[in-house]
């Protein structure tokens with residue numbers, strides 16, 4: 495098997511604003527075909543990190559690389575292979591959905607057929623003649639995403655891609671991100687939605703007060719915090735009970751199996767949301 499290329503790398507990145515140290519010592523790699531979830535409470539340094547990787551901010555110390563190039567030296571050739579979705583996404587409100595994409599397609603030398611293909615994927619094809627200002631929030635977010643991936647970049651940065659979207663639209667965006675990743679794109683994603691991170695991300699980095707305090711697959715991280723091993727059962731009379739994983743419980747469950755006394759049995763490992771609150775001491779926003 496060929497080794498996957500590292501497309502984003504942060505090497506001992508620190509960033510101070512005056513006397514305030516926003517990032518302390520950040521080290522991460524994101525490979526081709528990987529979605530990294532960059533999670534952290536409000537103000538923990540997520541946007542600052544994206545700005546450093548994409549060359550919009552200089553780190554105080556350390557080095558960031560994107561597509562093998564130092565972030566402080568990114569040129570047009572590298573920018574052409576990066577997609578960024580943030581608040582300021584450069585959509586022209588008065589232009590129609592189609593014309594917005596056609597405008598960027600021209601700049602990026604993308605074939606017109608790609609516009610129709612993407613509009614269908616993000617579910618905006620039937621709205622293609624609407625001015626962007628008339629789109630709903632979810633439709634607008636999908637247009638911004640379509641614009642960011644129009645030229646099929648190798649690396650994509652997404653700040654909260656599905657915040658405030660209905661579940662169907664969020665799912666359509668998830669499917670698009672999975673297909674982009676399967677085609678080799680490296681996706682760097684910030685989210686406050688722990689369910690989204692669990693479902694979508696190959697790896698998750700948990701940022702707190704400028705440091706990465708946990709890193710791993712969502713499953714690995716959750717299992718690290720599985721201290722009180724327990725089972726949750728629903729009995730035939732709908733009663734729900736939680737029991738510790740010990741010999742007495744094993745005996746009890748054996749008896750219930752023999753007598754067909756329960757409906758369901760689950761293990762109770764913590765969710766990423768539990769871990770987040772435990773590690774950061776902060777509730778999700």
Ligand SMILES: Nc1ncnc2c1ncn2[C@@H]1O[C@H](COP(=O)(O)OP(=O)(O)OP(=O)(O)O)[C@@H](O)[C@H]1O
Pocket residue numbers: 511516534535536537538539540541542543
């Ligand atoms: N230009 C700046 N000057 C001074 N302080 C800044 C600047 N940019 C960010 N900060 C501070 O750095 C810290 C990290 O900010 P950042 O925007 O990276 O957080 P975040 O994790 O993206 O937060 P949120 O989830 O709320 O978007 C915050 O305390 C913020 O006030």
